[in-house]
Amino acid sequence: MDRPANPAEHAMIAAAADFATNYVAPKAAAWERQRGLPTDGIRPAAAAGLCGMLLREDLGGGGLSKVEMARVMEELSRADMAYAFVLIVHNNFLNAIAEAGSPAQRERYLPAMLSGDCLGAFLLTEGQGGSDAANMTTTARRDGDGWVINGAKAWVSNGATAGLLSVYAQTDAALGWRGIATFLVEADLPGVVREAPYDMMGAHVMGVGGFRFEDVRVGVEAVLLPPGEGFKGAMAGIDLARANVAAMCCGIMANSLDVALAYCADRRAFGQRVADFQGLQWQLADVATDLHASRLMAYRALAAIDAGEPAAVPAAHAKKFATRTALKGVAECMQAMGANGYKHEYPLARHLACAKMANYIDGTTEIQNVVIARDLLRPYD
Numbered sequence: 001m002d003r004p005a006n007p008a009e010h011a012m013i014a015a016a017a018d019f020a021t022n023y024v025a026p027k028a029a030a031w032e033r034q035r036g037l038p039t040d041g042i043r044p045a046a047a048a049g050l051c052g053m054l055l056r057e058d059l060g061g062g063g064l065s066k067v068e069m070a071r072v073m074e075e076l077s078r079a080d081m082a083y084a085f086v087l088i089v090h091n092n093f094l095n096a097i098a099e100a101g102s103p104a105q106r107e108r109y110l111p112a113m114l115s116g117d118c119l120g121a122f123l124l125t126e127g128q129g130g131s132d133a134a135n136m137t138t139t140a141r142r143d144g145d146g147w148v149i150n151g152a153k154a155w156v157s158n159g160a161t162a163g164l165l166s167v168y169a170q171t172d173a174a175l176g177w178r179g180i181a182t183f184l185v186e187a188d189l190p191g192v193v194r195e196a197p198y199d200m201m202g203a204h205v206m207g208v209g210g211f212r213f214e215d216v217r218v219g220v221e222a223v224l225l226p227p228g229e230g231f232k233g234a235m236a237g238i239d240l241a242r243a244n245v246a247a248m249c250c251g252i253m254a255n256s257l258d259v260a261l262a263y264c265a266d267r268r269a270f271g272q273r274v275a276d277f278q279g280l281q282w283q284l285a286d287v288a289t290d291l292h293a294s295r296l297m298a299y300r301a302l303a304a305i306d307a308g309e310p311a312a313v314p315a316a317h318a319k320k321f322a323t324r325t326a327l328k329g330v331a332e333c334m335q336a337m338g339a340n341g342y343k344h345e346y347p348l349a350r351h352l353a354c355a356k357m358a359n360y361i362d363g364t365t366e367i368q369n370v371v372i373a374r375d376l377l378r379p380y381d
Contacts, residue, residue, distance in 0.1 A: 009064070009068045009071065012049070012053070012062065012064065012068065012072055013071055013072060013075055015048055015049060015050075016048075016050065016072040016075040016076055017075045018048075019044070019045065019048045019050065019076070020075055020076050020078055020079035020080075021079065023044055023048075024076060024079035024080050024083050025079040025080070025347075028079055028080035028082075028083065028205070028347070028350060029344060029347070029350065031080075031083075031204070031205045032082075032202065032204055032205065032350055034204075035197070035199075035204045036160055036161075036197060036204050036205065036207055037083070037086065037160070037161065037205045037207060039161050040116070041083075041086070041161070041205075042086065042087065042090060042116040042119055043115070043116035043117070044116075045087055045116060046114060046115050046116030047116070049062060050072065050076075050087055050091075051087070051090060051091065051094065051113065051114050051115075051116055052091065052094050052095075052110075052113070052114045053068075053069045053072065053091050054066070054069055054091060054092075054094070054095040054098075055094055055095060055098050055110075055114075056098070059098055059106070059110060060110065060111070060114050061094070061098070061114070065306050066240060066243075066302050066305050066306045067299060067302045067303055067306055069088075069091065069244075070243065070244050070247040070298065070299070070302050071247070073087070073088055073244055073247055073248050073251070074247045074248060074250050074251040074254075075251065076248075076251065077247075077248040077249075077250075077251025077252050077255075077354075078251045078252070078254055078255040079255070079347075080205060080347075080350065080354075081203070081248050081249070081251060081252050081351065081354035081355075081358070082202075082203040082204070082205035082206045082350075082354055082357075083205050084248050084251070085157060085203075085206055085245075085248065085361070086119075086157070086158055086205060086206055086207070088241075088244050088248070089120065089121060089122060089157050089158050090113065090119055090120050090158065092122075092237060092240070092241070093113070093120030093121070093122060093164070093166060094110065094113050094114070094120065096166065096224070096233070096237070097109055097110060097113075097184070097224070098110065100224055100225055100233065101184075101224060102221070104221060105184060105221070105224065109164055109184065112163075113164065117163075118163040118164050119158050119161050119162045119163055119164075120158065120162060120163075120164045120165075120166065121156050121157060121158040121159055121162035121164070121165055121166070122156070122157075122165075122166045122168075122234075123153040123156050123165050123166060123167045123168060123211060124153070124168045124234050125153065125154055125155045125156070126138065126151070126152065126153055126154055127152065127154040127210075136151075136168065136169070136170045136180060137151055137152075137170070138150070138151025138152065138153060138167070138168070138169045138170065138213065139151055139169055139170050139171070139173075140169035140170070140171050140181060140183060141171075142171070143217070145219065145220060146217055146218055146219045146220060146222075147183065147217070147218050147219075147220070147222070147223075148215055148216065148217050149167060149169055149183065149185065149191075149213045149215075149216040149217075149218065150213055150214065150215060150216070151169065151212075151213050152210060152211065152212045152213070153167070153210055153211045153213075154210045155198075155208060155210070156208065156209055156210060156211060157206045157207070157208055157361070158206065158207055159194065159195075159197065159207050159208060159209035159210065159211065160194075160197045160207025160208075160209055161207055162187055162207075163186065163187050163188070164184060164185075164186060164187065165184070165185045165186075165187055165192075165211065166182055166183075166184060166185075166224065167182070167183045167184075167185045167213070168180055168181075168182055168230055168231070168234060169181060169182075169183060169230075171227045172227065175227070175228075177231040178227065178228050178231070179227050179228075180227065180230040180231040180234075181223060181225060181226055181227045181228075181229070181230040182223070182224045182225035182229075182230040182233060182234075183218055183222045183223055183224065184218075184222050184223075184224050185213075185216065185218055185222065187211075189216055189217075189218070190216070190217075191213060191214040191215050191216035191217070192211065192212075192213060192216055193211065193212040193213075193214060194209070194211055195209050195210040195211065195212065196209060197209040198210075200353075200357075201353045201356060201357075202349075202350060202352075202353020202354060202356075202357070203353055203354050203357045206357075238315075238362060238363065239301070239305060239311040239312050239315040240302075240305055240311075240315075241361075241362040242301075242315040242316065242318065242319040242362050242363060242368070243298055243301040243302045243305065243311070243314075243315045243318055243319070244302075245319050245322070245323065245358050245361060245362055246294060246297060246298035246301070246315075246318035246319050246321070246322035246323070247295075247298040247299070247302070247322075248358070249294060249298075249322040249323055249325070249326035249355065249358055250291060250294050250295050250298060250322060250326075252326055252330060252351040252354055252355060253287065253290070253291045253294065253325065253326050253329045253330065254291060255347065255351065256287075256329060256330045256333040256334075256347075256348050256351050257284060257287050257288060257291065257329070257333055259333065259337075259346055259347065259348060260284060260287075260333035260334075260336045260337055260341070260348075261275070261284065263336075263337045263340070263341075263346075264280060264284075264336055264337070267337075274336075280336050283332055283335070283336055284332070284333070284336060286332070287329040287332050287333060290325035290328070290329050291325070291329065293321065293325070294318070294321055294322035294325055294326070297314070297317055297318035297321055297322065298318045298322055300314055300318070301314035301315040301317070301318045312371055312375075313371060313372060313375045316363075316368040316369075316371040316372050317368070317372065319362070319363070319365075319368055320365050320368035320369065320372070322358075323355065323358040323359045323365060324359070324365065326351075326355040326358060327352070327355040327356055327358075327359065329355075330348055330351045330352045330355050331352060333348055334348045334349070334352065
């Protein structure tokens with residue numbers, strides 16, 4: 001890091017480290033075996049002050065900067081990136097309501113979300129659109145004093161247990177992205193159909209799944225961002241999301257390296273410690289270098305976001321590099337441990353699945369290349 005943490009930040013990071021060590025790490029393997037998080041899974045995080053980290057203190061939040069929250073998420077990811085991702089989605093949703101919501105919306109939703117009684121989820125992606133988020137077929141039709149929503153959403157993180165949904169819907173297809181609005185939809189409303197979570201390679205704690213909306217009626221008070229602002233709101237948050245994924249990848253790399261080093265320092269073969277073989281030392285040294293570079297990129301992007309500077313390209317570089325190196329680095333750490341690295345008694349298999357998932361969420365690696373290439377070619381347009 002290129003700056004020291006302040007005392008409040010130190011306290012929050014210490015609290016996150018304690019929570020990760022004593023709550024998340026002992027339970028993470030069981031959550032994965034059970035294919036999901038218990039319905040009360042974030043209440044302990046809320047009690048530890050890990051919900052509403054970006055919110056102003058007068059709204060009951062922690063008042064952290066984007067950099068500070070990412071450092072907390074990196075610490076949590078050392079235990080389980082999937083659980084950290086559940087919390088980053090929830091925290092960003094809380095902040096979106098605090099910043100864009102009406103006083104009535106804040107009063108209605110923030111207390112339950114801060115306590116962990118209600119989990120939030122963003123519903124932007126659709127099956128036919130994938131990374132083309134503006135290719136949206138979910139519709140919201142004005143009807144009397146409210147709106148009627150129809151359509152389907154896919155790849156919804158927190159979908160398995162979310163109680164409040166931020167639903168992006170097209171109000172006028174002729175307007176393209178300018179017709180997209182954002183609605184706050186309670187998951188138990190008539191016509192909201194929660195589909196079964198996906199059976200994936202790993203990261204089942206994230207509860208990724210889909211929703212269908214069958215003539216779901218909401219009032220005008222459910223509008224969080226009106227037509228013309230909904231899609232812009234989604235894109236405004238994407239740089240932060242990508243930089244946070246990069247920071248969380250640093251957490252899984254750091255923990256994988258720690259586990260591999262401890263194992264290799266203890267394991268003996270051919271009359272010496274495995275850690276004394278130069279080939280293995282260099283293998284792990286490369287992981288350490290990639291981790292260092294990933295941290296610099298991630299927190300450079302986050303610092304730009306905090307400063308209000310353009311961050312699309314730094315965030316794209318950070319996510320592209322950190323997700324690639326995490327996937328490679330975790331695999332290298334597993335290899336250093338031999339076949340034992342493949343066992344579920346160690347966290348590396350769980351980290352490997354999360355590293356692969358990180359290559360898809362908040363824009364694939366290929367989408368990051370699109371962002372970077374456009375910036376490279378701008379002077380030649």
